Amino acid sequence: MSYRHAWGLIHEMNQLAPAPLVETAVGGKGGGGARLTTTGKQAVVDFWQMVKNFQQWLELQKISENKGDSPNQHGQTGMTSLNKT
DSSP: OOHHHHHHHHHHHHHHSSSOSEEEEOOSTTOOEEEEOHHHHHHHHHHHHHHHHHHHHHHHHHHHHHHTOOOOTTSOSSOOOOOOO
């Protein structure tokens, strides 16, 4: 991925999020840079929780296929929700 494309994606994420996820500092004696904001750090935590929830859902699908259960219209079998913590 090009540098320009990556910064374009960062700019787009900052625009779409309720608060900026990444903030930048212009270069100078100490150099410039970028860092995650508090909101950005929380977005990373939330992303990995979403990945964990999706992996749990995939496992439930495997289990239901092995039992012969058919998922309902929401893709659920016997369980109504995943761990939301």
